[in-house]
Amino acid sequence: MSAVAWTAAGSLAVWMWLLLGQGLFWRTDQRLPPHTTPATWPSVAVVVPARDEAAVLPMSLPSLLAQDYPGDAEIFLVDDGSTDGTGQLARDLAARGCGLPLTVVSPGEPDPGWTGKLWALRHGISLARVREPEYLLLTDADIAHEPDSLRELVSAARSTGLDLVSQMARLRVASFWERLVVPAFVYFFAQLYPFRWINRPGARTAAAAGGCVLLRTEAAERARIPESIRQSVIDDVSLARAVQRSGGHIWLGLAERVDSVRPYPGLGDLWRMISRSAYAQLRHNVLLLLGTVLGLSLIYLAPPAALAAGLRSNDAPAAWAGGVAWLVMAGTFLPMLGYYRQSLWLAPLLPFIALLYLLMTVDSAVQHYRGRGAAWKGRTYARPGPDTGPRAAQDG
Incomplete structure (x- = not known):
């Protein structure tokens, strides 16, 4: 030969x-696990880090405000040094109709050793903990949720005893380059972090999709989130790894009720x-x-x-x-x-x-x-900490 x-x-x-x-x-059947309706609905704080998101916020934030959730829920949007009026736009959107209560805060520039998103999450989570929620929903400013998204996430977490439930949002596929490149992005991610390996009992592989993460507050405190991963550029993988390492049970799958509205129209x-x-x-x-x-x-x-x-x-x-x-x-x-x-x-x-x-x-x-x-978005980050990168998502 x-x-x-x-x-x-x-x-x-x-x-x-x-x-x-x-x-x-390569299979796409890892969706929210079978679940039942909780006898009582736990309280949830939704934390949304946002930096210069005025272009997508009108398509995403109203979907959070309109969540059909039977329990107590509140939204905390952290305006991370935006220059396009993101914070005021969020207040205006919330004022247009009834929905979940919204609080907008601006923490200022990150302290040394923090990435911008995790610095924003730190302030949002600190503010939310005053309300003592049982769960935190960490979701990006470009993510739109169907009205029952939060209800389904909480039901899945409570029914299966999961500390972290994350869904890979369905990314936009409108332009030619999006249709060509985006499905492969999720395909390659799943090849690197097979969802079945993450979701099985006693898993050694850990990953999450940062756009949609429902996290038990107790598990976040046990894993010292976000302080323990404050330098991570690949923050979603690091978050899942920290929760798993502290004894938490995690789950990752493809979304059916969660979509990214951020456009990537060109190859550039x-x-x-x-x-x-x-x-x-x-x-x-x-x-x-x-x-x-x-x-x-x-x-x-x-x-x-x-x-x-x-x-x-x-x-x-x-x-x-x-x-x-x-x-x-x-x-x-x-x-x-x-x-x-x-x-x-x-x-x-x-x-x-x-x-x-x-x-x-x-x-x-x-x-x-x-x-x-x-x-x-105007920030450049140094080398990641020890929890960053695909190799850090696995033991051994």
């Missing part, structure tokens, strides 16, 4: 292992969103970056390259192995495309999409060494 054929065979072997041995990551918008934290996920480690580039190349780029080379040179083993690996790869992408209601014909384009992600990751490293890494 040629070197190309051996490479294709290696890629096929990896894909067979991913298909069967990586927690069935998506590129900046992904590359700002990609190198932080690799702990700013050059060796991990090199391994990621080689791994992505073998897993995603080698199969179509081997098929093309094999057909061109009449190398049947290379063409066969490359073709089957590409077929398996595309097949694992189909459920996520179905979840996002996108054309299944996008599945064979996964190698091209993976190439884009590879380039975004490399660009993230380049920007880091130019002093512009992990930049978001």
